[in-house]
Amino acid sequence: MAKLALSDEILMQIEKPARYIGNELNSIVKDKNTIDIRVAMVFPDVYDIGMSHLGIQILYDMFNRREDTWCERVYSPWPDLHAIMKEKKIPLFGLESQEPIKNFDFIAMTLQYEMCYTNVLQILDLAQTPLLASERGEDDPIVIGGGPCTYNPEPIADFFDFFYIGEGETQYDALFDMYKQMKNDGASRKEILHAIAKIEGMYVPSLYEVSYKEDGTIAAFTPKYEDIPKTIKKQIVMDLTTSVYPEKPIVPFIKVTQDRVVLEIQRGCIRGCRFCQAGMIYRPNREKDVERLKDLAYKMLKSTGHEEISLSSLSSSDYSQLEELVTFLIDEFHGKGVNISLPSLRIDAFSLDVMGKVQDIKKSSLTFAPEAGSQRLRDVINKGLTKEVILNGAGQAFEGGWNKVKLYFMLGLPTETEEDMKAIPELANDIAALYYETVPKEQRNGKCQITISTSFFVPKPFTPFQWAGMQTPDEYLRRAKIVNDTVKAQLNHKSIRYNWHEADVTVLEGVLARGDRRLSKAILYVYEHGGFFDAWSEFFDYSKWIEAFEACGIDTDFYTMRNRPDDEIFPWDFIDAGVTKEFMLREWHNAQNEKVTPNCRMRCSGCGAKQFNGGVCFEGQN
Known part of the structure; x- marks a missing residue:
């Protein structure tokens, strides 16, 4: 050593x-x-x-x-x-x-x-x-x-x-x-x-x-x-199956955020949520062959001694060989003391059956990410999730023995109204009501627990919402208060908990995500005045950033508050991310018209990403 x-x-x-x-x-x-x-x-x-x-x-x-x-x-x-x-x-x-x-x-x-x-x-x-x-x-x-x-x-x-x-x-x-x-x-x-x-x-x-x-x-x-x-x-690897992947990952001495073997099953996403940067920049969707994943699971567990294996993907349920892979992992490893973690699954009958086999239902909670409370706003953001699907999934989960549900939303999305904000706790209330209506008292694992979390919307580069403006920290907090007050007014409010993100961090994230070269002097100023570890709330000091922007003559509203005209040149326009600006602008207009775009497997919408694969995104589709 x-x-x-x-x-x-x-x-x-x-x-x-x-x-x-x-x-x-x-x-x-x-x-x-x-x-x-x-x-x-x-x-x-x-x-x-x-x-x-x-x-x-x-x-x-x-x-x-x-x-x-x-x-x-x-x-x-x-x-x-x-x-x-x-x-x-x-x-x-x-x-x-x-x-x-x-x-x-x-x-x-x-x-x-x-x-x-x-x-x-x-x-x-x-x-x-x-x-x-x-x-x-x-x-x-x-x-x-x-x-x-x-x-x-x-x-x-x-x-x-x-x-x-x-x-x-x-x-x-x-x-x-x-x-x-x-x-x-x-x-x-x-x-x-x-x-x-x-x-x-x-x-x-x-x-x-x-x-x-x-x-x-x-x-x-x-x-x-x-x-x-x-x-x-942008550079992407099209053949994930044969590309390099660590068979002997490093095992830390201390507990870290994810102490487990990670199997990357695919890259990209077919869903097309209009706020999601990862879903756009990692296009096209590429899968790793299931036989390669089985081989990696054996080798990585043997070389690390880890007791948990997790699937990595933006949307695991969209992996075409998921059932075969999950069945293999359960059959091979679950009985040998290896826990299997399945994030990013849609809540449907198959997923619930699988999770029932690999989780302690009494301890675990199910996660839904509706992102918006109302169907109107879910259509605006192109989130292919209806209230019926959410309630159906929750109902099946309650029948299967779950009683804890986490719901993730965003506040401040384009076109959001007060009705959309109030729809968040109303949806949580409907889920809680479903539990008490469908699960007999003698079969309940205690009270239903619904946890609502809201982050505040940041319009990221290379998304259809890159033309959208943001809100002030006070306005974000006003919207969180509307949600909080509406939670208290619900019939099942004792079953609902509400958490929200820091508003000032969100606005700063927006400035840094959307800014240009003129911002570097402010970042330098903050560091020279003792600011770092801003991602940690105990160290984040918003006043340092306000001081830096003032000292450097930077108007943060210029980067965050205004809606962009269709023809504005963005600081990132010199990058070809595969997904064209024309496609994203079309999606921005579709959002304002509350028009849903089908996912990539249902129909190709001409985003431009199939240039990486000889003009084809999916087998049999041109």
Whole structure:
């Protein structure tokens, strides 16, 4: 084992020192003298969260299969260690070698959530690497951004040397091969970045210029050189069955968010919910063959000793081989003390039968995500779920022995009225009433428990709702109060609990999701004034952000409050995400007309994503 970067004295002073010592089961240690490329794979949040992220596990496994490359993991030090590292000038280190990542070739960060942007700067700061890409020299690592937030990389463009747009399985080998060759040839940092910009899917912000109109909107986005592309095309892997997947995932020393084997059964989604970014940017829908999944389940359980296996997908019920896979998992593993977790299932007879076999019904709750309380608003957002389907599913669940139901909704959706808000508790009341009407007293597992949770709507890039405006924090809270007051007025209010999200965090998320390059100075200001771990409510300080926007002359209402005209150029329009702007605009107008669009299996609506699969999305469909 490498000599630890932190002394015993420091480890004794901090919470959960096992976050920083490495050497976990299945982690990979190489002889640094036999490799050419060193990569720090960073998740800009605490170890407990980052260790559960599937994307990093896939890339860690893929990079380390190369004999010339050593990929190590890095997570955000918790504030207790952060303070010590700053005071004692201890450079941030890779877990595997315990060596400073400022000496690596690449610092590659996955960007999963906008509220982690200040942690990006924490990583660079503790790594003793210049925060601004323009200030990095020949000896500094090249800083890469990847993940869903790169579908609008502009607010953080100043901090990254380049962004990889899309799925990592496709282009990294070409990138590393080219980098290794150019490095051996003595190429400069500038020359290497220019060459990277020519690789499909790579975006080097310093090689592009943005001009603005008088009203602050974008006038043009242009490359500085003729030999780099005007648009960046997202990269996706079409054959999930044969693509790389970790058969020996790393097993953490401490409890993390998801302590289990994760089987990714498919990518993409056929549903087309108009608020959902993941459902759009991960199109087209691609499945992994069931025989491959069976093989992976055996290998991953054996190599980790985990006692739970979970299916990963945006909508598991849409996986065409689900019944065969779930039956296999139950038959093979459930009797051997392995728990089977099945998230993202539609509540129907098959799902309830399966969940009854793999869950303790008395302890577990069922989850529905109607997203909107009224049918009118569910049609606006294209959520293919009727009240009849919801009540039917709940009724079957109650008959099967469940008495706990979680319901997820959004407040502030486009066209929302007070009637739509009140429909949320009214739906919960109808579900509770169904329990007391259909389940005889002697068969009940106690009272029915309905938990309503509402988040506040954020119009994300590459969704049909990217033209929509948001509300102020006070307005979001006013809407939550309407829901809360309506809960109290329901006949079955004692069976209903209501939770709602923080409104100020939502508005800030909207600013960061929809912003342009002018925001980077505010993000930098917040970090320099002590702000990071904004994704954690105990550390989030909205006043710091208000102060930053004022100091930097940024009007946040410009990014959040206004509805966009149809022809506005968005900060992310230079990215080709496969789904066309024309399709999303058509869906935006369909939403305003309360018109439902069928899912992709029912009918192709011409979103553009089938360009990745030779003009076909599903077998037999053109």
